[in-house]
Amino acid sequence: MSAFNWENIFTDLLNQFGEEKLQRQDSRLSQGIMAEAAIVPEVLCILRDQYAFNHLANLTVTDFEDEFEVIYHLYQIPGSQNIVLKSRIKRVSPNMPSVTELFPTADWQEREAFDLMGVTFTGHPNLIRVLLPDDFEGHPLRKDFNRREWQEVISGLKGD
């Protein structure tokens, strides 16, 4: 396993993709990259193959009123070295390239993000709802999801 050197990893990625597409985003608790949506699969592929980040621990989406943030937590296991990869996409018709080819574990996690947050993962082999019923309308984890209206619908007070 290659030794973990965050400086080297980031410099290497920066040389390949350039500053417009890739920024460094470190915080008190994590080391991270903010990447453009289109290059996310490539970045993940490099991190997996060259730097032994073999475990995609977590994949999820956060709704920031104006845009969505897709978050990937990568680990080198067995070990504790980790990187957070983030990508911001626009909120109107949000599209994100799927990474199921690289990490099969992303399959259900992307389906869940699609189900609850309404992000479309292009290239996903079977992008259907996983937790909610197939005929459910809307995506409940979005901040603008109208809970009151939905409660009226399911309690039979409104609509059919």
Place this chain on the structure above:
Amino acid sequence: MSAEKATHQLPTDHYIVNVGPQHPSTHGGAHLQTVLDGEIIVDTVVKLGYVHRSVEKIAESKTFTQFIPYTARLDYLSGCLPPLAYTQAVEKLLDIFPTERAEYIRIIMAEFSRISSHLLCIGSLALDLGATTACIYCVRDREQIMDMFEMVGGQRLLLSFLRVGGVSHDLPENFYPAARRFIKELPKMIDEYHAVITGNEILQRRLKGVGRLSTEDALAYGVTGPNLRASGFDYDIRRDDPYGIYDRFKFEVPIDSGGDAWARYLVRVEELVQSARIIEQALDSLPEGDICAKTPRLLKAPENQDVYHHIESSKGELGFYIVGAAGKDKPHRLHVRAPSFINLQVLPMICRGAKFQDLITNIATLDPVLGEADR
């Protein structure tokens, strides 16, 4: 494929058998649509969502402390483990350090939770395969842990006595003798399980070579916990990315390279012993002192910051991803990385080509809890 050859000799149609959502072997409410060719499973479609309670949405309208009881209801069989993951994630986010005594109490309770969850896994595995006696043995012994939980937190299953910064109250006096007695009796209990389960020829035949999961597949599909270790990959978050005070205890990480249901069963039995070792060390070195750190009455995130914290739950890597907003007492977003959900992804793969009866073995040894998978 042998299935195609069989078709050539005697034409058969594929047909669908629904298992669940109300079926004892799915351990909750999961609906499995199995496509069968005779007795051979061609494909399995896992349909989830029967226990979906939108916990992640609820979290956004609850303060950090109010949300603790909800976490206990995720994996309702592992008592303290989900609240431990959540409180530690919040502590990381808010930069709070729990007191020394609280750390030890948490470890003791977490390991008892792991033992109770594994006992139920082993017991229900035996029950699913028809060995009722073995199940009763496991449930009988688990009862002792349930009684201890009741002493500590007033509840037998959904224990939410963990707080951000520590625990809500101290261990009662009668807890210590009960804990010591359990640890002392555990080797004898395990001998009994070995006699009635491990040595049982019928169970051996139902488990050995069934549901083989290779190391590569387990890694690619993000399988963690006992299931990953039973596929021969040596990874335990307690040892490799220690949280709390796990780095102070001596324990081994049992692995098995078999990758089949038999290995998954044996790894869990071995983990009972290791958990007991940790509890014994923690009981021996339990310090006096405060049980909860001084925390503000209303916990507020200091900055716009996100945190991912994972622990080794009884089912695998249980992670909480929390996005805090500056000055707010509620999370902007909370996501649960549920090991049961992610481990279930391999079910169709390990069932393919197996006999229909092996579906039951596979789901029992993967040990999912649907409350956690559906959230």
